[in-house]
Amino acid sequence: MSGSERMRREAAPAWSIGREAGRRADAAELGQLFACGAALHPERIAVDDGRTRYTFRELEQISQRLAAALEARGVVCGDRVAILADKVALMPAIAVAIWICGAVYVPLDSEAPPARIERMLSRLRPRLVLSCRDVAPPEGHAGLSWAMLKEIASDPHAVRRTEPVGMTTDASAYIVFTSGSTGEPKGVEITVGSLLAYFKAHNEVLRFGPQSRVISFTPFHFDVSIEDTLLPLSLGAFVYQYRGIVVGPLIRNVLTRERITHMIAVSTVLTLISNPASSINRDALPELGMVMTGAEVCDPKIINLWKSRLPGCRVINAYGPTETTIVCLCHTINEPDEDRSSSYPIGKPLEGVEATILAEDGSEVADGVQGELCIGGIQVMRGYFDQPVENDKVLFERNGLRFYRTGDICFRERDGALVFVGRRDDEVKIAGKRVHLGEVRQTVMSLPSVDRVAIGLVERGDRPEIAIIIVSESATIIDHARCHLSRELPGYMRPAIWVHADKVALSATGKTDEKLLLSKVAAAAAESSEYSFTITGDGEVVPIAEVQHV
Structure with a gap:
């Protein structure tokens, strides 16, 4: 064990839940994402997809084996590595292996039509294409098949790269593709500095810690998978990767069986889990301490249900375009508001994030007046990969700070909370x-x-x-x-x-x-x-x- 690794491991037990755990992510490299769990409880299960599970020690070692294999195939700092992603326990180790090499993590929807995948790959020009399904990487692209990835991961004698390549804060951490208004998907490019700042700021709200048990519903080609999988793993928390049918009784059984403490679910999923209302109770969900929803407007009746049926549970409404690193605003519901007919606020900015509402002429509007929400600060994306014209449409500088035009119409309440009204486009x-x-x-x-x-x-x-x-x-x-x-x-x-x-x-x-x-x-x-x-x-x-x- 090297001196630096020994110091890192000796320091790890001092990391604690909440504020201190959030700071820890700000100090660690992405290539050391599993170091906290590997130091605190190496033999504890870190991730389970219902078929395969890995301990923190296994995740750390597997990511190092995969990193050595990527490096042997020519991956160097700054290269893009695309993954035809699937909801499998190996995915977190693949992401960290890419970061160990100092490369850019690019998860793609493996179920997207082949023509769409090929168009994205032709724009990305990745060094390698990895496949997490039983299909070979697309023809014409160097890569590793699912069988090869599993073989490397399970080989205890495989070469390991234990020291990550240093990544600067302005280096690219990941690219996630979203639907684009131009007729082509847009690749949102997020830097290391933006991601680490997000880890710290959002965990002030989420409060993941080494004893947390998190359920993840999100496919890996969506950025929320970083929020509900990679962030908790970085803090030594357990993550259950839900792969089943999205049916209320099945999900509730998993929440109970896996003793889930933190759940992040879009309103569609949360609504399914909530039926019937009588199923939401402390006997069925004895350890659930946080429910966060977002990504779409949630019916206030659903939020009221969870807050009233589980009064000790923190219920949070969150907001964040992919372009501003996953989540940038949060609103905690302290008491159910049974008379509310409109949606709950989307909240106030995380630390390091600024939010302003602008009129058509670019001037700031007064409280209560509707305008376009613009998000500024360190969490704003570098830009859309290889689409400078599109960047010029949505990125601008104001008072020395870079802002992103969200296209969302909002207004600010007197207490500073922002309320979503609708979209200005389609x-x-x-x-x-x-x-x-x-x-x-x-x-x-x-x-x-x-x-x-x-x-x-x-x-x-x-x-x-x-x-x-x-x-x-x-x-x-x-x-x-x-x-x-x-x-x-x-x-x-x-x-x-x-x-x-x-x-x-x-x-x-x-x-x-x-x-x-x-x-x-x-x-x-x-x-x-x-x-x-x-x-x-x-x-x-x-x-x-x-x-x-x-």
């Missing part, structure tokens, strides 16, 4: 996942027989669904568009409700009243279980099955 959230409807629209518009497209959200039951209206003379356009989108977009971005219209049926004036059309689609969808509709000559929206029957 970005929406589906089960917490960001979707730019413009990207879906442009992908459909690329089909030669499409004349026009209207797209938006409609409510069906208790959940929003993407509805798309395609104007085309082709009677089979919906089938063609569905097939096209299945090759180009991941499942969560594809419309659920499809509507066909010809030019005459859409508008006699040649103009599109999207709000009127979508309201008619919403009404038709609410009265039918069908997913394919047509607009008749008199402007009515009816299921295609009915037209075919007639």
Whole structure:
């Protein structure tokens, strides 16, 4: 053991829960992410995906073996390493192995259409592509298969790289792709300094510590996986990777069995867990001490339920675009507000984060006045990878501080808490996942027989669904568009409700009243279980099955 490693391990037991644990992440390199747990309780289980589990000692050693293997294949400081990610216990070790090499961690959705993956890889130009599924890395890209990764991880005699390459705070830590308004996904590039500042600032709220037990629902190609997996692991906490069906009783059983203390869930998942309300009680969830929701507006009744049924549990509403490093605002609900009909505030900025609300002319607005929320400070992204034009649209400097234009319309309450009102563009959230409807629209518009497209959200039951209206003379356009989108977009971005219209049926004036059309689609969808509709000559929206029957 080297002198530096001995000093690190001897110092580790002094790290404690809460504020001190948050500071620890600020001092450690990302390549030493498992050092705290490996020092405090090396044989304790660190991560469990329901099929595979690793102790902290195993995670640390596996990450070092994988780092040596990456280095042997030419990975050097600053290289990008892409991973076709899956919800597996090995993923945290892969991320840390990349950081040990001083490289950039780039998790991709392994279930995305191959054409979309290839477009992202062609832009990234990664040194290696790793696969966490039983599929080989895409042809033409050097990489490691899932079988090779598992073999390296399980070989106790494999070479290990125990000392991380030094990474400066302005080096890139990771790139996460989100839906883009241009028709192509945007690669949000976050620096080491931004990530470490986030670790420290957010843990002041989360209060992860060595005794915490965290459940993670998030796929690794979303940045929240860093919040609910890598951050707690860095503090010696246990993480359970939930891979099952998102069904309330199954999740509640896991919460009880695994003695979960911290849960982060988007409102869609939280709502499923909450039904029936009687299932949320201290007998079933004896150790749950924190529930955080965010990524989409949560019904205040759901938040009230958790706060009233578990009065000692901290319930937090969080906010943060991917561009501002995962989470940048938090609001703790101290008491349930049964009379509240509007959503709870999204909160106040974390340490090191500034929030301002600007009018159209760029001036700051007064309390209570709506404007665009802009986030500034160390957590703001470096930029969209290889998209300087897009960076110029959303990044600006104000009083010597870099800001990001969120596109969210908000106002500030008298106590300083910010309240979300809506979007200024066509970005929406589906089960917490960001979707730019413009990207879906442009992908459909690329089909030669499409004349026009209207797209938006409609409510069906208790959940929003993407509805798309395609104007085309082709009677089979919906089938063609569905097939096209299945090759180009991941499942969560594809419309659920499809509507066909010809030019005459859409508008006699040649103009599109999207709000009127979508309201008619919403009404038709609410009265039918069908997913394919047509607009008749008199402007009515009816299921295609009915037209075919007639």
